[in-house]
Amino acid sequence: MQPDHPDELWNEAAGHALLGAALPSEPIITFEEDGGGLRRVEFGSGTWGIAWVDGGRAVTYGFDLDYSTARRRLPPVDLLAGAPGWFPWDYVHAAQKEIQLVSWVHWWDGETWARAEYPGDMDGVPDSGGEESFEGYADGSEDPDAARDAYDDLMAAVAARAVDTAVIEALYAPLEEALQPPDLTAPVAEVLDLARRLGVTPGASRPELAAGTGEPAVRRVHIMDLEQVEGAIAKAMRNSFELDRPAPSADPDEVAAWVRANLGETSIEVAYTGTDRPGHNYKLGIGWGKMADAELSALLDAWREREADPERGRWTHARVAVTADGFTADRAYDHLPVWWDGFRVHLTGLRAEMASRASRWRPSWTGLLDQDLAHEGVPLELTWRPGERFQSLAG
Template structure:
């Protein structure tokens, strides 16, 4: 959980925003206004933003490209789950869409920070860029030690809300001539105007977002990576039930015979992948992480097609348990069975299978296959919930 007061986050962001505005042509690690708050300019490893909300409240959000594992969580995590009514929903939704990789969100109620619960090792929060910003500023000076004093004076003035022209002008003193702006006086005026908007000059007020009025109807959970779409569909499949189907007339004797001869007394779990590559039409055991052998794949094809019905379709997952004196076979047509623990169903194969069935034999989740969930987001009920299983594909 965050320990910094939002004042600390705002002051850091404001100081760096002013530094960047004072040297608009330099590669300064800076923050920029973003419609009510401040957001750090992306510079290769991540970004974060902070904004005040009326009533002494605040929000902060962001991502770290090097350390975040949020985009590897299946199903996706609803970062806004449990957010209070006053939460600035539209503002944060817009930030998620623009930044795309937002992987943590916190809200401050005036006394403490809170956030949604995250699964496993997932975490995150704003990282301090103070030293990075100083170094990018000091690179333009002949003497880094000489640059330290005006930089720290700027930070102190922001904290005291006493920024004035002298504070900004002092930033140029240690810099080499070609680093300074072409028209320092005009630039200083622009910086002071920004400082007033950020509430760090005497008598100025910080910007505040209006409080929200409750969770928006039809809200969608932002998707960080296309593989998370499969994770959400997998959750829907796990929550589904099998439709009332006739019991298959035959059994996969040839599949059981191959398993006994090739693998011994054991069980195999397979998922149809929908590929047309020979020997790769089935995934053999998610924990094994490999496709079925060509010979086994051909036997599975024959079994699956033998039992196919032009209206009801074919199974998508199957399990064959071979014992010393026989075997049993299970088929899943309309749900993801518990013995297939992963969250990465083969969507291309599922789409082809659902398209081949009569509408009344398509399960409730089949419609998700035709939605652009990566763009639209997923319904909150298909995001991960505390206490539910999940899969992390993080390396």
């Protein structure tokens, strides 16, 4: 899905910015200046922004609250991957920080739109709020037909870069008497000044951001949901490996017996969570909120502690496969094994486990547990890349 031509996006944003500035008390979907571009005022369902960049280029970004497809993707997605050197990095980074939920970013090179590759069904483009803005304006008018004419004339003047005093004054004529300013001089002058800044009056220039000078040497990717911190750390764990450990010292006989008696011949995968709730220290598989039975949890605790070493620590993930002839057991101490299929990890349990070990038995990704990734963002290597698997937690 491609955005409309940037001229169309800018004209829509600028026209509604002028309408909102003319009637600030009316329920109009409007736009505000945001440091070089225009951004729709968020009213509960989403927002988008657009800015021109030196050289006839442009960038647009935004999200739709109901269809924010980048949310709850694990690992987090780098929306700026592959952006060209002229891309306005600081401007878009600031928008991501302020808005938090930016789910798509597109850049226009003067001829075509492009964006990073996204996983699955991720996508998004600016949505038109034109009719809603008109309805908010027309609700305060005595003559809807006259309001339509004034609105259409405004949008046509914006497209032609021909906004003038008469176009703005005409916006007030259809309004109910209570909504008309006693003196139009000041409000019209204020709106006309905004029109000049937006480049839609005769002879005025549109605002332009300076072109970027290349991708920042050190760049982190914005986090939208706390689960994405787990996803980033999970990617680091998947890229890690097991340290050179002695063979396990105990078999999970009681665990296998419980599985055979209660679940039959099957395989269970569990992750240590570190919860304070007695008997619920383990998550069963990657199903959302699926905790191990309290009795099973106690057996897992006993097995895990029997194998514990004061320096090397304990396993974080385990798998027990029960067959007619017996069982097999796998443990993971230092990485996320291939048989753990998702990208959710339990940070409380991981922090407690790593803190209990001697430093030489802490894998390389341990330092991530102490970083404020939700605020600082995650390193590029911990984000999703084309061809990699991902997990979507979107409902």
